[in-house]
Amino acid sequence: MIDVQRLRVLRAVAEHGSFNRAATALRLTPSAVSQHVAALERSLGTQVVARSTRGATLTEAGRIMVGAADSVTAELAHAQRQVAQLSTGRALLTVATFTSGGRLLLPGALARLMAAHPGTVVHIREGEAEDTLPLVRQGAVDLALAYHFDGPLPVGPGPGTGLEWTPLLEDPLHVVLPQSHRLAGRDQLDLAELAADPWVLGCLKTEAYLRRYAERAGFEPDVRGTTTDYFFARSLVAAGTGISLVPSIALTPEIPGLRTVPVRPPGPVRHIGIATRGRGEGALAATLVEALREQARSLPRP
Numbered sequence: 001m002i003d004v005q006r007l008r009v010l011r012a013v014a015e016h017g018s019f020n021r022a023a024t025a026l027r028l029t030p031s032a033v034s035q036h037v038a039a040l041e042r043s044l045g046t047q048v049v050a051r052s053t054r055g056a057t058l059t060e061a062g063r064i065m066v067g068a069a070d071s072v073t074a075e076l077a078h079a080q081r082q083v084a085q086l087s088t089g090r091a092l093l094t095v096a097t098f099t100s101g102g103r104l105l106l107p108g109a110l111a112r113l114m115a116a117h118p119g120t121v122v123h124i125r126e127g128e129a130e131d132t133l134p135l136v137r138q139g140a141v142d143l144a145l146a147y148h149f150d151g152p153l154p155v156g157p158g159p160g161t162g163l164e165w166t167p168l169l170e171d172p173l174h175v176v177l178p179q180s181h182r183l184a185g186r187d188q189l190d191l192a193e194l195a196a197d198p199w200v201l202g203c204l205k206t207e208a209y210l211r212r213y214a215e216r217a218g219f220e221p222d223v224r225g226t227t228t229d230y231f232f233a234r235s236l237v238a239a240g241t242g243i244s245l246v247p248s249i250a251l252t253p254e255i256p257g258l259r260t261v262p263v264r265p266p267g268p269v270r271h272i273g274i275a276t277r278g279r280g281e282g283a284l285a286a287t288l289v290e291a292l293r294e295q296a297r298s299l300p301r302p
Helices: 004-016 019-026 030-044 060-088 099-116 129-137 204-217 230-238 283-298
Strands: 049-052 055-058 092-097 121-126 143-148 164-178 198-201 222-226 244-247 258-262 269-276
Touching: 004 019, 004 030, 004 055, 004 060, 019 030, 030 060, 055 060, 092 099, 092 129, 092 283, 099 121, 099 143, 099 283, 129 143, 129 269, 143 283, 164 230, 164 283, 198 204, 198 230, 198 244, 204 222, 204 244, 230 244, 230 258, 269 283
Parallel strands: 092 121, 092 143, 198 222
Antiparallel strands: 049 055, 143 269, 164 244, 164 258, 164 269
16 A cells, blocks of 8 residues: 555655755655655655756656656545535635636636536635646646646646646737837837837746747847736836737736737737646536636637
């Protein structure tokens, strides 16, 4: 019989990349972490972690066991919620979301959910996909409203994603300019035309994305500031600090004195969707997934 605590420790080692950092996260000593991993390896008869001076990495057997750890954690979390529902008599649903998508998509979808399932207790957790998608895998949340750019979903360690991805909409990024800007009257822009302009951006991932696109266009962007809020970034544009790159769903409410111009295709795009565990997510989660799809279909196209 495999000890669940040993699986938990192995997953922490995989997530943090070292015994010391895993020990800090688990509030254990590095020696205790090492003992748990060694005991798991003895019970399996094979090595699950490759140790080196640069840290700890999973073997193929280790990746399999981390996937099992996710499944066990998710099942225990699901069982805990079912017991809680028995004691309260009320259905529970936990939803993770990123800020701009949650603001635009989630309220209307939750209204549909509550109309179909009155009395449901909904818990909301805000965060970026790299933080919330692993929570779906582990069963800590029922579903996550998330996005990704060109690359794959940031799901964390483990064999496969363990997730089902339901696409909702494509969210193109637009250039936001002061109305006095020399290019404010254009219908479309190439990023290369903005090589001499300073930028103020609404999140670190947008900055990284801009830098990739700018490199393809042959210039290094002059980033003067990166905020954690697209409205704040647009306010800075209105104040004359620079220009910005903003997803279409984050362009409201309007700010006087600004002009929004699409990037000439193929331009930068966020892919917004819903992540679930992909098997038996339950009636409440299924209802909210469909409500989010309806909400996305009802949005005006950019």
